[in-house]
Amino acid sequence: MTPGKKILGEERRTLILEWLQTSKEPLTGSELASRSNVSRQVIVNDITLLKARNEPIIATSQGYCYFAPSLPEQWFERSVACNHKPEETEEELNLLVDLGLLVKDVKIEHPVYGDLTASIMVSNRKEVAQFVKRIHETNATYLSQLTNGVHLHTIAAKNKQTLDEAEAALQEAGFLLVE
Incomplete structure (x- = not known):
């Protein structure tokens, strides 16, 4: 060319x-x-x-x-409900990727539009930092800000035990939405 x-x-x-x-x-x-x-x-x-x-x-x-629709190898997925302040987003995502997870997306239930989903696709701290930097550089808001911090993530891991560990870590950090 x-x-x-x-x-x-x-x-x-x-x-x-x-x-x-x-x-x-x-x-x-x-x-x-x-x-x-x-x-x-x-x-x-x-x-x-x-x-x-x-x-x-x-x-x-x-x-x-x-996007190839299948996950690598035999990965498992789970949705987790979370609630936190916008300034805690990087901490939440780092907590998940440090466990070896892929955070596929964020979902909210909007009162007018219904379910809204945005792809995140982060699996390491560098990708998390780039995601957060892009939010700040563009003056964008996190989807969770539209629902006072309440949101879902689809997370993926090589085994179910890692998904269980992720839920426990989110709960310990105060990010897991519980009944």
Whole structure:
């Protein structure tokens, strides 16, 4: 590709799919825009078109990923209900990833829109730090702020014992929502 030459339409979307499918790391909209010599907004539109074709692309706090629907090996999932202040989010996420968990998403029940889910996809402290940094840099709010701190996470681990340990650790930290 010649520097400065835009990659057009369908060719660009095909390349975006290839880049996402072969990348071991999430790719940001800015990175994809730079590779194809278009604006970030063009990439956002391309991702929307690809999602409309049922391509399994997810937007995470680290960038876009081509999401293979199955978990690695024989992983187990569980939803946990949590409640904490926004400034405790990083502590909560670090507590989970330090146990070797993948925090897949955050869900809330909004009074108007119903269930809202946002992908997080963090599995280590570096990814947690990037997620929190992105929230602060964009002046975004955590979804849980819409529900006074109440939210669900889908967590995944290699075994059920680790999921049990995660619930116990959340309860000990005062983050687990209990009846």
